[in-house]
Amino acid sequence: MTAFRDARFRRLYVGDALSGFGDTALLLALGIWVKDLTGSNSAAGAVFLAMGLPVLFAPLAGRQIDRVRRKPLLMATNAIAGLAVLALLLVRTAEHTWIIYGVAIVHGCVAIVLMAGRNALLKDLLPDRDLASANAAFGTLFGFTRILAPLVGSGIYAAFGGHLLALVDALTFLAAITALATVRVVESPPEPTGERFGSELLAGLRYIRSVPLLSQVTVISAVAFGAVGFLEPIIFVVVEDGLQRPAAFFGVIVSVQGIGSIVAGFTGAWLLRRVGEARAIGGALIGLGLGCATLAVGATPVVLGGAIGIGLAVTWFSIGWNTTLQRHTPSRLQGRVFTTAGMLVTVPQTAAIGVAAGLIVVVDYRFLLAALSLVILLSGLRLLTHPKPTPEATPADGDPASAAGPVPPDPVPADDLVPADDPVPLGDPVPGGVLPSRRD
Template sequence: MTGIRRGRRLPDVPDAAEAGTGGRMGAFASLRIRNYRLYALGQTTSVVGNWMQNIAVGWLTLQLTHSGTLLGVVTGTRYLPLLLLGAWGGLVVDRHDTRRLLTLTQVCSAVQAALLTVLSWADVMTLPLLLALMLAMGFTNVFDNPARQSLISELVDREHLPNAIAVNSTFVNTAKLVGPGLAGVVIAALGVTPCFALDTVSFVAVIVSLLMLRTREMHPTERAERAGGQIRAGLAYIRRTPQLLYPMAMVYVTGMLTWEFPVSLPLLTTSGFGAGPAAYGAAMACMSVGGVVGGFAAMRRRRRLGTRSLSWSAVIWGALICAAALAPALPTALVLLVFVGSGSITFNSSAKTLMQLEAVPHMQGRVMSIWSIGWLGGTVFGAPAVGAIGAAWGARSALLVGGLAAAGVGVAVLMRSTRDRAV
């Protein structure tokens, strides 16, 4: 293959459609690998800090502006660079050493968090300064997101990759439980500034873990040489590869319409059930608990991964969301949201695993950056759309449309893949 710098070849393994999640390996099999264990520990610490920062930024925004609309603007600003530049960020990851690039993004993130800490501590923060910092963090995430996803495949072999992704999802959801709760305690006692300071420290943990990786034990991938039209080549590669195109289509539909729980759940709990903010907190907690349970299930999964299994995952997840949206009472909805949270992790970890197994090494950065654009960047358009649907057709419709979207795209891909197999 021309234009490619080849690294060490990986051992031959079955195709992704034939690969399970570890055969007789235990639920935490990937953690026996030292490099991955260091990475998982650092990332989990960082996610706790990041969620503390997210909660504190929201609180600080409301203190500065007293406006829910401007809170949405601040949140959207952080995702805007990913939406506009995500594919280019993936190309940069494909061209460069992933560990070094990720170390650089973590240093940049630590500096940005430190600036946030100092400006908040000095009580000189303004909305324009906050927007500028959110934009800078978003630009860093353009490279950080695909680098984090791609590095996992360099830390473990392909046999351990599905388990490693599931373990990562489980740890991230556990951190999502800890981070907001810890942020609430810290803000109530000391204000927002310590949250920003703790987030700064959390990035140090990631940087140390990356520097401690043993490069001789890693699985280096092919790196793309500089050439014209490489972003178009990445898009064309996905378009002509059904094992990537179909999962990507599901990710884009669900990322834009289904994964808008910060919008749909407040509407459901407040307007739909007439409850207060505590009910929204309970709903998010139920989602997170379900996510942890779903992560453990994914870690022990034995069935083969493929487009059809991912499609069924989307269908089941969508049906559970619809059931929660139509629940007759809040307690019933909260119970169903535990299963919704479990389904979300099952779908997301399966989609990431399938795409990382199917993508050729020198395209992996671009593939995962395009995944990030759909799963995260879609919020820029999806959140206002879901909010408008809830305002026009009632609070339950905001959650219901997400469930119908997930189930609908799952059924569509099932029908298309069945037709392809019949040809």
């Protein structure tokens, strides 16, 4: 993976590995924690709903990411997240589940800033030719994390409860802050402040609409992940009713998904080179639909095999999605484009979680799985067979980006300005400069 040639990327990667491990171990346990406290599948599924609610305000976060120096912003965000998870130490009975939901909401806010910020960091840190490699590396990391973290998290939760997990996660946020402090890069110029608030807020949406590839990928992904949202509450029913397993077996399913994620991480950059961004995303959605369909089979080996396929497909999708947005968006719009695109995809998914939490009480989960699998399959087939052409390069002034306001040319890639082992400190940014990172 060519991105690892840059020492700064390696340091960022290590910090993300540590914090991602703690996050995954804790956050996947939150649903189990609520299930144990309340005995309700719907209440457990609502944890994922709470995590998704902040996406409604994602464009506000994107605007801020594009207007300030991102390194201190992301370091502060990590600190806030670390303090927030410590509130879980107060959870004792079912009456305290509101604290778990509150932490889930904070995590949703944090994830928006960290995801968009890290992708913007990579845009400045690496040349475009290495972006797919970097995103694939994070896909592999995501896979290993999903294998190990749920097992460790489930073990700690079963032996000591969720309080120790909260402490571990808080420490991993500190690790992420330390890693960010060592990453040095020439930052992109910040967003000028002359535009009206509404114009700044909608710049990401206007830009996505102006680039046919981004528009198509966003709309089709929104439809597909609207269907994926049904899976969040259903998975607990699959575990308990379909497989006759305890709720904690959910952690095993998530761990097995990591196997597919690892394979996808090692093959994602190759796939993008072979078939292009749009077709790679379309193929990933088809794989996701097939994987979801296997969950309706009440046999543990089949469900675990489907989980591997889901992990493979989701990671391929993530690599293609992130690379597409990074390559075809100017640096100064990265925050708003990523958060807006994420909102357009996540809002249908979040709404579907709420609907599914009610439907699973009255509708057979196998019927719901069949319906959501069909929607995902058809979405992927459309993108695979009728992709929009890939833009030659990030638009410059006067090109489609003009719909989002004047877009100055991107700065020379950091690798062309700064040797990897002798970087310019972030404390000495380009005049008016701004930038940095995290999560998948």
